[in-house]
Amino acid sequence: MKHARSAVLHPLRLLALAAAMLAAGAHADEYADVNQLVRAGKLPEAMAKADQYLSTKPKDPQMRFLKGVIQRDSGKTPDAIVTFTRLTEDYPELPEPYNNLAVLYAGQSQFDKARTALEMAIRTNPSYATAHENLGDVYAKLASQAYNKALQLDNTNTAVAPKLALIRELFSPGAKGQRPAAGLTVPAAPVAAAAPPAPAATVKPAVQAPAPVPAAAPVTPAAATPAAPVATKPITPAPAPATPAPAADAGANQTREAEAAVRAWASAWAAKDVKGYLASYGKEFVPPGSMSRNQWEAERKQRIGSKSNISIKLENFNVAVNGTKATAKFRQDYKASGLAVSSRKTLDLVKTGDRWQIVRESTGN
Amino acid sequence: MLLKPYLLVACLALGALPALAVKKSHEAKHAQTPAPVKAAPQNPDGAAEARLIQIYTLIGKAQNRQALAMATRLVEELPHFQLAQLVYGDLLTAQTRPLKTMGDVPETMARNGAAVLADLREESQRRIKALRERPPAGTVPSQFLALSQRSRHAIAVDASRSRLYLFENSPSGLKLVADYYISVGKAGISKVTEGDQRTPLGVYYITSNLDPKSLKDFYGAGALPINYPNILDMRRGKTGSGIWLHGTPPNQFSRPPQASDGCVVLTNPDLNHIIRTVEVRSTPVVIANQLKWVEPHSTRSEGKSFEDSLHAWRNAKTSGNLSQILSYYTPDFNSNGKTLEQWTPTLKAELSKVQGPTIQLKDVSYLRWTDSADTMVATFGEVADGVRTGWTKRQYWIRQGNQWKIFFEGTI
Numbered sequence: 050m051k052h053a054r055s056a057v058l059h060p061l062r063l064l065a066l067a068a069a070m071l072a073a074g075a076h077a078d079e080y081a082d083v084n085q086l087v088r089a090g091k092l093p094e095a096m097a098k099a100d101q102y103l104s105t106k107p108k109d110p111q112m113r114f115l116k117g118v119i120q121r122d123s124g125k126t127p128d129a130i131v132t133f134t135r136l137t138e139d140y141p142e143l144p145e146p147y148n149n150l151a152v153l154y155a156g157q158s159q160f161d162k163a164r165t166a167l168e169m170a171i172r173t174n175p176s177y178a179t180a181h182e183n184l185g186d187v188y189a190k191l192a193s194q195a196y197n198k199a200l201q202l203d204n205t206n207t208a209v210a211p212k213l214a215l216i217r218e219l220f221s222p223g224a225k226g227q228r229p230a231a232g233l234t235v236p237a238a239p240v241a242a243a244a245p246p247a248p249a250a251t252v253k254p255a256v257q258a259p260a261p262v263p264a265a266a267p268v269t270p271a272a273a274t275p276a277a278p279v280a281t282k283p284i285t286p287a288p289a290p291a292t293p294a295p296a297a298d299a300g301a302n303q304t305r306e307a308e309a310a311v312r313a314w315a316s317a318w319a320a321k322d323v324k325g326y327l328a329s330y331g332k333e334f335v336p337p338g339s340m341s342r343n344q345w346e347a348e349r350k351q352r353i354g355s356k357s358n359i360s361i362k363l364e365n366f367n368v369a370v371n372g373t374k375a376t377a378k379f380r381q382d383y384k385a386s387g388l389a390v391s392s393r394k395t396l397d398l399v400k401t402g403d404r405w406q407i408v409r410e411s412t413g414n
Numbered sequence: 415m416l417l418k419p420y421l422l423v424a425c426l427a428l429g430a431l432p433a434l435a436v437k438k439s440h441e442a443k444h445a446q447t448p449a450p451v452k453a454a455p456q457n458p459d460g461a462a463e464a465r466l467i468q469i470y471t472l473i474g475k476a477q478n479r480q481a482l483a484m485a486t487r488l489v490e491e492l493p494h495f496q497l498a499q500l501v502y503g504d505l506l507t508a509q510t511r512p513l514k515t516m517g518d519v520p521e522t523m524a525r526n527g528a529a530v531l532a533d534l535r536e537e538s539q540r541r542i543k544a545l546r547e548r549p550p551a552g553t554v555p556s557q558f559l560a561l562s563q564r565s566r567h568a569i570a571v572d573a574s575r576s577r578l579y580l581f582e583n584s585p586s587g588l589k590l591v592a593d594y595y596i597s598v599g600k601a602g603i604s605k606v607t608e609g610d611q612r613t614p615l616g617v618y619y620i621t622s623n624l625d626p627k628s629l630k631d632f633y634g635a636g637a638l639p640i641n642y643p644n645i646l647d648m649r650r651g652k653t654g655s656g657i658w659l660h661g662t663p664p665n666q667f668s669r670p671p672q673a674s675d676g677c678v679v680l681t682n683p684d685l686n687h688i689i690r691t692v693e694v695r696s697t698p699v700v701i702a703n704q705l706k707w708v709e710p711h712s713t714r715s716e717g718k719s720f721e722d723s724l725h726a727w728r729n730a731k732t733s734g735n736l737s738q739i740l741s742y743y744t745p746d747f748n749s750n751g752k753t754l755e756q757w758t759p760t761l762k763a764e765l766s767k768v769q770g771p772t773i774q775l776k777d778v779s780y781l782r783w784t785d786s787a788d789t790m791v792a793t794f795g796e797v798a799d800g801v802r803t804g805w806t807k808r809q810y811w812i813r814q815g816n817q818w819k820i821f822f823e824g825t826i
Contacts, residue, residue, distance in 0.1 A: 161486075188509045195489065195503030196519040199496045199534060200527030201665075357511055 092123045114219035144170035144177045145216040152213040163187045186211035307375040308368045310405035319361040323350045331406030356385040373400040459687035495667035533670035540576040553707035554588045557700045559717035562777035567692040572705040573603045576671040597669040597679040608654035614642045617781045617791045618699045634661020635682035645810045645822040661685040723818035732773045744819045771799040788813040
């Protein structure tokens with residue numbers, strides 16, 4: 050149901066942003082460059098580049114969004130708030146600026162404002178899972194504050210602020226994946242290690258938007274969707290040419306193993322077995338955004354641990370194995386703490402020794 | 415999502431009483447003072463509770479979004495309204511998971527604030543109960559047998575419901591115009607000794623209106639002291655003093671059902687309304703554990719035997735026969751420290767003044783207080799025919815068998 054709804058919304062979103070998107074394609078390199086600088090921690094350089102770009106295209110939402118992220122990363126919260134607020138004014142249909150505004154407000158313990166912003170994000174895009182999950186955390190924090198006031202407890206010792214997920218890019222690079230060349234250039238670099246030599250060309254375009262989805266939430270913003278169906282197609286046939294002949298049985302075995310690894314990952318998640326869950330991810334796994342592995346693990350631990358119960362169901366399972374690499378695609382029904390989201394998910398796995406481990410996680414159709 | 419703990423409240427929605435009850439008071443107020451309408455105070459009396467109940471009603475109808483929106487506004491305006499904060503917290507929590515109980519606070523908080531949480535739940539229940547179980551229309555508390563037009567207002571407190579009822583006394587009788595949640599003593603009711611943290615039960619009068627500027631913040635918007643210990647209390651050797659109707663401190667919009675050192679505590683907007691409305695000295699305050707609501711005409715027949723005694727006493731006084739008059743007084747009569755023997759000269763002096771003309775009793779009020787004894791607090795103007803003014807008297811009567819006798823008499 051949620052998907053039907055978002056399917057209606059996407060064209061609207063896209064329509065509203067058509068101009069920007071067209072421009073985006075042409076300037077993908079600039080976005081990518083700025084992103085690279087951010088990831089490398091070169092914030093002043095990233096800012097300079099963003100400002101330079103904006104001096105010629107002051108309205109460009111994608112670059113303004115990146116600028117907001119840079120300002121936030123540089124600790125210039127008030128500036129970042131201004132940037133994202135203006136974006137919500139100019140592009141009220143976009144949920145991401147609202148989401149990030151909420152993250153900033155929450156960082157300042159202004160949870161009422163964070164709540165309002167997230168409710169706006171959800172109003173513009175009801176299936177926006179990151180905002181839902183963030184909002185759940187904000188509700189919990191506000192409830193805890195209200196309870197403290199109700200019981201007149203000293204709440205200084207319960208002042209643990211919820212960690213909300215920041216969106217780092219407005220449009221997924223995957224959207225540009227329609228143009229294979231661009232798709233290749235974008236976030237490929239850090240992930241390259243994970244990509245197998247031969248099928249790389251086919252898998253790459255499917256590298257839809259892992260980066261912009263730091264939440265590692267059950268679902269990602271709709272932005273990832275449009276390109277995906279087209280781009281992912283080649284994946285399925287991929288294993289065929291790659292697997293020569295040797296043993297069909299062996300191939301089936303590998304498929305079963307990979308599938309078992311994915312199912313183990315899901316049950317560890319559902320059981321809130323954070324250790325088991327994190328162990329499902331290989332060393333090569335690149336955390337979303339510019340988070341370090343440690344930061345990402347801490348965030349996952351906090352998020353999974355904070356849910357009272359989690360239910361994960363995997364459906365329409367499809368695993369393609371190619372040597373020591375595998376791609377698992379499935380529909381994931383995630384339920385936790387009143388939040389229920391159904392989404393498509395793709396996991397890339399690599400076999401190290403006798404273990405299949407996740408090296409890439411992406412969401413979308 | 416179903417909010418089971420609040421389902422109980424759903425019946426309230428069907429009754430739809432609370433909104434009406436509060437509205438009534440305001441209509442009455444407007445009818446009374448049509449002329450200059452002052453800008454409405456930000457939180458007029460009763461409004462906060464009405465809003466809380468509206469939130470409950472929405473929850474009962476499973477309209478949680480609207481309930482949350484209302485609760486958000488309520489706590490924004492009254493952040494120190496703890497019960498509202500609790501409900502607001504619950505509504506937020508319900509957005510992320512089903513509620514297990516009313517006031518579904520995290521475990522550590524429930525442990526650290528166990529007593530407060532229990533108090534808030536009790537406050538919630540009492541507010542709901544008082545609004546769900548309304549006094550039958552047109553009835554009055556059984557204590558108000560007769561109330562003259564000298565008392566423009568009357569107050570009755572039902573401790574079991576944590577409720578204060580405010581009446582307007584018009585020539586057509588007592589009319590309930592508003593009622594408010596109140597707190598009583600930490601140790602409950604039936605005050606006996608100083609420091610027992612109990613609220614006295616009995617028939618009292620408001621004695622003064624204390625300037626809030628002279629009070630500590632703790633007492634809030636002001637204070638209306640009552641005459642505890644009254645004559646009956648003193649006769650019974652009860653001690654203590656300083657029983658007031660007062661407001662709440664700045665950090666607490668309302669206080670738990672049992673919270674004070676014996677005073678009756680109202681929220682500041684509610685107390686303000688009472689202070690603006692009632693008159694000092696002539697406003698009776700009946701405090702009972704549980705009020706009994708009766709038809710006004712039944713009080714007239716109940717009061718008949720007493721009224722007969724009162725008139726017989728007046729006739730004896732008109733006749734000037736001292737021994738006949740003295741038969742209406744108990745042997746242990748006491749008037750401000752004087753025994754009956756010591757007081758008799760006062761009686762004689764009065765008789766010599768009014769000798770001849772018939773004595774008229776004007777503006778007669780009598781309030782009945784029945785516990786282990788059956789007593790009557792009578793107030794009236796005693797005026798001889800042909801004389802313009804007399805004095806206002808208060809008598810305490812006690813029923814001995816089927817005879818009513820006076821055990822206190824004094825002028826006020």
